[in-house]
Every structure is written in structure tokens, then in C-alpha cells.
Amino acid sequence: MTLSIAFDNSYARLPDRFFARQAPVPVAAPQLLAVNAGLADELGLDPQALASREGLEVLAGNRVAEGSEPLAQAYAGHQFGGWVPRLGDGRAVLLGEVIDRQGRRRDLQLKGAGRTPFSRGGDGRAWLGPVLREYVVSEAMHALGLPTTRALAAVGTGEMVQRETALPGAVLTRVAASHIRVGTFQYLVARNDIEGLSALTEHVIARHYPQAEGPMGLLQAVVAAQAQLIAGWMSVGFIHGVMNTDNMSVAGETIDYGPCAFMDGYDPGKVFSSIDLQGRYAYANQPQIAVWNLAQLASSLLPLMGGESAIPAATEEIERFADLYSAAWAQRFAAKLGFSGPPKPGDCGLAQRLLDQMARAGADFTNTFRALAEGRPTGLEDGKDYAAWQADWQARLADEPDPQAVMRAANPAVIPRNHQVERMIEAAVAGDMAPFERLTAALEQPFADSAPAWLREAPGPDEEVTRTFCGT
Ligand code: AMP
Ligand code: MG
Numbered sequence: 001m002t003l004s005i006a007f008d009n010s011y012a013r014l015p016d017r018f019f020a021r022q023a024p025v026p027v028a029a030p031q032l033l034a035v036n037a038g039l040a041d042e043l044g045l046d047p048q049a050l051a052s053r054e055g056l057e058v059l060a061g062n063r064v065a066e067g068s069e070p071l072a073q074a075y076a077g078h079q080f081g082g083w084v085p086r087l088g089d090g091r092a093v094l095l096g097e098v099i100d101r102q103g104r105r106r107d108l109q110l111k112g113a114g115r116t117p118f119s120r121g122g123d124g125r126a127w128l129g130p131v132l133r134e135y136v137v138s139e140a141m142h143a144l145g146l147p148t149t150r151a152l153a154a155v156g157t158g159e160m161v162q163r164e165t166a167l168p169g170a171v172l173t174r175v176a177a178s179h180i181r182v183g184t185f186q187y188l189v190a191r192n193d194i195e196g197l198s199a200l201t202e203h204v205i206a207r208h209y210p211q212a213e214g215p216m217g218l219l220q221a222v223v224a225a226q227a228q229l230i231a232g233w234m235s236v237g238f239i240h241g242v243m244n245t246d247n248m249s250v251a252g253e254t255i256d257y258g259p260c261a262f263m264d265g266y267d268p269g270k271v272f273s274s275i276d277l278q279g280r281y282a283y284a285n286q287p288q289i290a291v292w293n294l295a296q297l298a299s300s301l302l303p304l305m306g307g308e309s310a311i312p313a314a315t316e317e318i319e320r321f322a323d324l325y326s327a328a329w330a331q332r333f334a335a336k337l338g339f340s341g342p343p344k345p346g347d348c349g350l351a352q353r354l355l356d357q358m359a360r361a362g363a364d365f366t367n368t369f370r371a372l373a374e375g376r377p378t379g380l381e382d383g384k385d386y387a388a389w390q391a392d393w394q395a396r397l398a399d400e401p402d403p404q405a406v407m408r409a410a411n412p413a414v415i416p417r418n419h420q421v422e423r424m425i426e427a428a429v430a431g432d433m434a435p436f437e438r439l440t441a442a443l444e445q446p447f448a449d450s451a452p453a454w455l456r457e458a459p460g461p462d463e464e465v466t467r468t469f470c471g472t
Contacts, residue, residue, distance in 0.1 A: 009097050080244065128167065143444055216313060
């Protein structure tokens with residue numbers, strides 16, 4: 001069976017100072033762990049060919065497919081607010097781009113593909129845990145209807161990688177609208193490469209926002225996309241965990257799943273990442289961090305906007321985030337309460353009153369909203385404000401034709417629960433992929449009533465995962 005991928009590599013045609021040509025570094029003994037047949041089909045790839053010996057070699061980085069022009073992308077970024085002038089793909093290689101069945105350009109990238117000129121002290125590898133975690137969580141995000149990079153395949157390398165202990169290595173095949181980040185723009189402007197900046201801007205406009213006019217139009221489009229994305233995250237209790245500017249996609253997809261997590265008990269100040277000591281990337285901070293990152297994008301684009309004289313106009317574009325985000329949040333949370341159509345005055349207040357009670361009770365975010373959708377008790381009934389809230393909510397629902405349907409479509413029954421993700425990883429390390437299969441299957445239809453009970457259950461006190469690790 002031969003694997004044929006119709007590559008068309010537009011990024012590789014950009015000036016070569018944007019990247020380093022770099023083939024993936026072969027691994028000892030590739031072993032197929034997962035292939036995403038649905039996504040393969042979407043991309044016009046044959047899942048059986050991907051799973052063949054030749055396909056496996058391509059997915060492991062042991063063979064460069066015909067038409068692939070492997071490269072490591074250059075980027076810079078602010079990590080936890082601190083400037084790092086050179087990051088780049090230290091453990092990832094872009095194989096190239098394909099045009100999918102719907103005519104959309106998609107990147108194919110191997111993550112964990114070995115050292116590149118951007119690896120600094122790192123080994124360029126990934127271990128099985130983060131690879132399967134990204135696979136499960138990014139696919140769940142997609143099934144939840146939120147923009148995200150996707151996972152096409154996971155392969156074991158047959159090699160161990162040294163972290164705190166020796167762990168089995170793996171490679172993820174990631175699919176994205178592009179892997180261009182805010183930090184990609186920062187990289188060029190930090191080198192005073194205005195010509196490069198201009199080429200990148202044109203590339204991104206043509207690729208992601210063809211209707212945008214010039215750098216200001218691009219900024220406007222990215223602001224709008226991020227406002228939608230972050231409101232979407234908030235609506236499902238997602239915490240990215242490392243919203244550094246190098247982990248913010250200009251295409252508006254969720255990217256770089258590290259110590260991310262969906263929260264169990266609702267707490268607006270929730271932080272999972274073991275490295276986020278100040279809580280910079282806590283749940284409730286995500287909108288303002290997005291604004292901070294977008295300001296970095298704006299300042300990178302300034303040289304193309306006419307310099308300092310453009311600051312007031314660029315600032316205005318960034319300030320629009322607040323209204324766009326609020327509107328998107330209102331829309332999402334109104335639907336979570338069963339309100340169809342544009343939110344009415346008072347809807348946000350109703351949502352906030354419920355969230356306040358949930359925070360006080362530490363109520364499970366997912367299950368509380370799903371209970372409303374399924375007409376079951378939320379567990380908040382004994383709280384002092386609940387009866388009044390419920391009366392007001394019921395009154396507002398009176399004009400709604402089918403609130404249950406609206407709520408069922410907005411309140412997932414299942415999310416990738418941290419404790420289940422951790423269990424899945426433990427099993428996979430021990431060679432048992434059954435929990436991975438079960439988890440990915442259960443998360444394919446998160447809004448279905450048929451979602452399994454074991455994944456609906458909130459963790460018990462001794463099961464709850466409170467810390468997640470970058471675990472590269
Ligand atoms: P991340 O925390 O995934 O956003 O990565 C931040 C930077 O560290 C990026 O430039 C990565 O390419 C790099 N990096 C992370 N892990 C490794 C690794 N194992 N080897 C080389 N570079 C890495
Ligand atoms: Mg990153």
C-alpha cells in the first residue's frame with residue numbers, strides 16, 4: 001500500500017530566514033499507536049495507507065514522504081511575560097501542507113521529531129504522556145466545536161526519553177490551519193526584518209483572512225478570532241495553562257496543549273500548571289492575557305502600519321476585544337442556560353449569579369450545566385440564593401420554545417476529565433491502549449445523551465488532579 005500525500009508547501013516558499021530546513025530524526029522502532037481515520041479522510045489521505053509500514057515510517061519521521069519539505073519554524077515569544085528572542089520548533093518539524101477536501105490549507109507537523117537548530121538544551125523528543133494527552137484533548141476540543149489543532153496520529157518510537165525518569169518516546173502528527181504564532185511576528189520584528197514581516201503578513205492574510213485589508217485588517221481579524229476562541233474556552237471550563245505569545249495561533253486555533261486542563265470544580269482562579277506559580281494563566285485571567293498577547297502582535301505590526309502614528313488606531317482595535325469577547329461570552333452562557341437567539345439584558349447577570357453559587361459550592365462545572373440541560377437537580381438546591389435564582393431563570397425560560405435542546409447543544413455531558421486522562425496515560429505507558437481507545441471514542445460526541453457514566457463522573461477527592469506538568 002503506498003501513501004500519497006499531495007503536498008503544496010507555501011510556508012517553505014517564504015524567505016529561508018523564517019525557518020531551518022530540517023528532516024525529522026529517525027527513531028529506533030516505530031510502532032503505530034493511533035490513526036485518526038476521520039481526520040485522514042477530511043485531509044484526503046487514505047487511513048489504511050497511513051497505517052501501512054510506509055505510512056508508519058512517515059509518521060515516525062523515518063522516511064520523508066514525496067513532496068514533503070521538512071522544516072523547523074522560527075519564532076520568538078514572551079514566556080510568562082518575559083521576552084525570549086529565539087524559541088522556534090525545538091522538537092517539531094513541519095512536513096508540509098495539504099489542501100483538504102473542503103479546500104482548506106492544513107499543516108502536517110511531527111511533534112517530538114528530534115533535535116533542530118532551535119532545540120537549545122532540549123532533546124527534541126516527546127514522551128508518550130504529553131503526546132496522548134494532546135491527542136485526546138485536542139480531538140475533544142474539536143468535538144466540542146471549538147477551533148483547535150488536530151491529532152492525525154500517534155506513534156511510539158521504541159526509544160526512551162530521559163525526563164525525571166526514563167519514559168517511552170512518542171511522536172504526534174499534528175494538523176493545523178497553520179503553526180504561525182504571535183511569536184512568529186515578534187521574531188521578525190525583533191530582528192528588524194521589515195521585509196520579512198511584510199512577507200509574513202501577506203502570507204497570513206492570504207492564508208487565513210483573505211478579506212482583511214493590510215496589517216490593521218489582520219490585527220482586527222486576529223482580535224476577533226481570539227475573542228471567539230477564549231469565550232469558547234471559558235464556556236467549557238478550559239484552562240490553556242501556557243498562554244505565552246509563542247503559543248497563540250494567529251489563525252485562532254487552540255494550540256500547544258501542555259499543562260492544560262478542563263476544570264472539575266468551578267473556581268475562577270483555578271490554575272493547573274505546575275510552572276504557573278503566580279497564576280498568570282488562571283481560568284479567569286485568560287481574556288486579559290489574550291489582550292496582552294494581542295498587544296504584542298499589534299506592536300510587531302506597527303512598522304507596517306506607519307510606525308508610532310498608528311498606535312491610537314491599533315490600540316482601538318485591541319480595545320475592541322472587550323466588547324467582542326463580552327458578546328461571545330454572553331452568547332455562549334445564554335445558550336448554556338437555554339436561551340436561544342441574541343442574549344437579552346439580564347441574561348449575563350443570570351449566568352453570573354449561577355456561577356457565583358457554583359464557585360461558593362465548588363460545584364462541578366460540566367455536570368452542573370448538564371444537569372440543567374437534562375432537568376436534573378444541580379446539587380445547588382440547598383444554597384441560599386438558589387431558589388430565587390431558579391425562579392428568575394424559569395421566568396426567563398417562559399418564552400423559549402425548546403430550552404432543553406439549546407442547553408443540550410451548549411452543555412457537554414463529557415469533557416476530557418484530568419483524572420481519566422492521567423489514568424489513560426498510565427495504562428498506555430504499561431502497554432495498554434484500551435483506555436485511550438475508550439476515552440477518544442467517548443469524547444467524539446460530547447453532547448450526546450449516550451455519553452458514558454464513567455466519564456461523566458467528577459473525580460472523588462482522592463482522584464482529583466490538581467497539578468499538570470509541561471512534561472515535554
Ligand atoms: P512549549 O512549552 O511547548 O511552548 O515550548 C517552548 C519552547 O521550548 C519551544 O521553542 C519548544 O520547541 C521548546 N522545547 C520544548 N520541549 C523541547 C524538547 N524536548 N526539546 C527541544 N526543545 C523543546
Ligand atoms: Mg509552544
